Amino acid sequence: MLQTATRRLAATDATLLPAHKPPGTRGLILAAGLKLFAERGYAGASIRELADAVGVQPASLYAHYPSKEHVLSALCRIGHEELLRRVRRTLQGCGEDPRDQVFAYVRGHVGMQSAFPMLAVVANAELHALSPALSAASLGLRQQSIQLLTDIVQRGAQQGVFTVPDVWLAVAAIGAMGDRVAYWYTPDHKLSTRFVCEVYAQYALRILAASPAGPSA
Amino acid sequence: MLQTATRRLAATDATLLPAHKPPGTRGLILAAGLKLFAERGYAGASIRELADAVGVQPASLYAHYPSKEHVLSALCRIGHEELLRRVRRTLQGCGEDPRDQVFAYVRGHVGMQSAFPMLAVVANAELHALSPALSAASLGLRQQSIQLLTDIVQRGAQQGVFTVPDVWLAVAAIGAMGDRVAYWYTPDHKLSTRFVCEVYAQYALRILAASPAGPSA
């Protein structure tokens, strides 16, 4: 197929932590699949392109993954695991104030999207291509991440710290804002990751009409 | 191919205005293509599935569109035209106050995403599958829509009505928030279109830290 006019996302490097990658060829397949699926979509990328990118024959892929779908499934799971891990980590030790927690959550969320743009895009935008059995794990992880934020916003609203017409709408807005980052961020962007994270965390608090922070903790 | 576990978007009707549709079979092809491309993606939908949905033989499609890519191109153009038309209309006669203008813009934007979810998804998420020649028109239209909002926010920031760390980041956040609506909205959603539009317009003003509106106009 032809080259695309506009890239689907700005990033060009299929960044993947060593901790994400199984050793050897399995890791190479994941990294190559990540780039292909992110740029062309699951259906738009072929096994042969994937094999070429790995530097191996198409048949050799099946010694490591039982099907093309399993490669995508592994990538989605890694992406959602990394996201959940990050928001949990930033939430750790940030106290009980819902304002601090939202701030921490968004920093973790946006940090994930900018650190692993391709992983974030694939995990979110290609999940629908998987059959139920292979997407279940990722869907569960995603639900956990969303629930974390929902609980925080809900509690903040009950405490009167946040004022929103609808909790769910606010959570959706904050999530959408963060998810989009993966499509335009690149490591050499004029705005630093840190800056984007801080600004979007601030925007999230603004969406929630967070009352000025009192003495936290 | 197999049915997907999670739907890519919640909407099930390929809504398309009579004004969008060419008469006869061309219109039927657009409507069927809209649904298929929205649900499975451009690469994931085949000419034969499209023909089946229209109720015609695959070869017959080529009497109306020269290629599969042209069908997607037409859909993308219609979607971006509709969006631009809507935000222009809501901006008409809303005065010069940047707060009113942002409010109107987001109402128009979110109104589009909720009225034509599949059209919005296809126009935004499948654009990358087109070759440069066929995506140019849509890209131009999209740029116009974004520029409209950018100018408003820029002016509001200069006037001191808005306070944002970065104009571009704010525009991206507001756009992302609105675009996401197309993925979860359905006509029978518990929240009405009107409510969602109003709330997200309000969230946009919050992101911009809009100063309380004085006497408008």
Added chain:
DNA sequence: AGATCAAGAACGAACGATCGGTAGTCTTCC
């Protein structure tokens, strides 16, 4: 009014290419 006919739109059939995946073999390395 009835025959004629050009044009558009549908058809069945098939094209070459590519799809995801399998079988069987050979190489390499502990």
Added chain:
DNA sequence: GGAAGACTACCGATCGTTCGTTCTTGATCT
């Protein structure tokens, strides 16, 4: 020497598209 992983070769299915033909329809001409 045996397991792992790469290879070559190929499977049937499906891909987007093209071919030549038939059918329908509405205007034209006698």
